[in-house]
Amino acid sequence: MKETKVIIEKNSEVADSIYEATLLLDEPAQDIWAGKFLNVSVGDGSHILKRPFGISDYDAKGEKVKFCYQVRGEGTEKLSKLKCGTELMATLPLGNGFLLDKNWKKIAILAGGMGVCPFGGMGKSYPDKHFVAYLGFRNKKAECLTKRISRFADLRIVYDDEPLENAKNAVELFLNEYESENFDAILCCGPKPMFRALKNAIENRKIDIPCFVSLEERMGCGVGACLVCVCKQAKAEGNVRVCKDGPVFPISEVEL
Ligand SMILES: Cc1cc2nc3c(=O)[nH]c(=O)nc-3n(C[C@H](O)[C@H](O)[C@H](O)COP(=O)(O)OP(=O)(O)OC[C@H]3O[C@@H](n4cnc5c(N)ncnc54)[C@H](O)[C@@H]3O)c2cc1C
Ligand code: FES
Structure with missing residues (x-):
């Protein structure tokens, strides 16, 4: 992990208020794989904290990384206006990312909304695995990265405004197929209610394969020093730092 100067090579809208930026790194970064994140400045002096x-x-x-972002507040609004050639500072790669066991062959990806983002590079990180991706979006206009994900995963998609007869969301889509698919592990990223629905289903249906969630808490430093991002451990009296200990955790180990 190191801080480096980056130059925006591309920054364009890929869905409704959702952008993807390509950054050229001044110094190549080592050890990048899916599920890791970056902290990037937003291009003006008034926002001191980088955004994750x-x-x-x-x-x-x-030498190049991409990140996909939804315009939420001032920082992402600023980012969305930046032109190609703009210089920023970024720290990367951060976090543990998805660490897949070499014996796992078939893996379920569950993602809701912007939760698809950390899965975009999964096919590069793990070209030998068979992925099935269950994705949920608000509507078709909010759909992003599905073309990229379809290159390495079988896709199942559901939209909040067009629920299917047997599934309103990505968790239900997954549960409909779980019994017949023989997965070795589950990876999930999305809003907290999605994690809770998955955790309940795992308990109720006695699903006993490894399941990992990628958390997105508000962050300060991004490197383990400020404790802004802490999350309670589920089985012990203690906290974990999402930025440094995560953002990927076994679903049973964190309070959701
Ligand atoms: C590890 C990690 C990975 C992330 N990956 C992505 C990603 O790939 N794509 C993406 O669009 N967003 C991602 N986020 C969320 C993203 O960091 C925030 O949306 C962004 O920092 C908001 O900045 P802002 O200045 O525009 O908003 P602010 O003005 O700071 O806040 C605007 C709104 O966004 C919410 N918000 C702010 N920070 C976060 C946060 N860290 N997590 C969730 N909500 C937040 C606030 O509660 C508020 O409602 C990730 C967050 C983390 C911690
Ligand atoms: S953001 Fe500072 S410790 Fe995690």
């Missing part, structure tokens, strides 16, 4: 985003794609040499 999942790495949505990267090249093999570590």
Whole structure:
């Protein structure tokens, strides 16, 4: 992990108020894989804190990374206006990312909304795995990264405004197929209610394969020093730092 100067190569709207930026790194980054994130400045002096985003794609040499972001507040609004050639500072790669066991062959990805972002580079990180991705979006206009994900995963998509007869969301889509698919593990990223629905289903249906969630808490430093991002442990009296200990945790180990 290191801080480096980056130059925006591309920054364009890919869905409704959702952008993807490509950054050229001044110094190549080592050890990037899916589920890791970056902290990036937003291009003016008035926002001191960098903003965290999942790495949505990267090249093999570590010279280019992409991140996909939804305009939420002032920082992302500023980012969305930045032109190609703008110089920013970024710290990357951060966090543990998705660490997949070599014996897992078939893996379910569950993502809601911007929760798809950390999965964009999964096919590069793990080209030998069979992924099935269950994705939920608000509506078709909010759909992003599905083309990229379809290159390495079988896709199932559901929209909040067009629920299917047997599934209103990505968790239900997954549960409909779980019994017949023989998955070795589950990876999930999305809003907290999605994690809770998945946790309940795992308990009720006695699903006993490993399941990991990627958390997105508000962050300060992004490197483990400020404790802004702490989250309670579920089985012990203590906290974890989402930025440094995560953002990926076994679902049973964190309070959701
Ligand atoms: C590890 C990690 C990975 C993330 N990956 C992505 C990603 O790939 N794409 C993406 O669009 N967003 C991602 N986020 C959320 C993103 O960091 C925030 O949306 C962004 O920082 C908001 O900045 P802002 O200045 O525009 O908003 P602010 O003005 O700071 O806040 C605007 C709104 O966004 C909410 N918000 C702010 N920070 C976060 C946060 N860290 N998590 C959730 N909500 C937040 C606030 O509660 C508020 O409602 C990620 C967050 C983390 C911690
Ligand atoms: S953001 Fe500072 S410790 Fe995690």
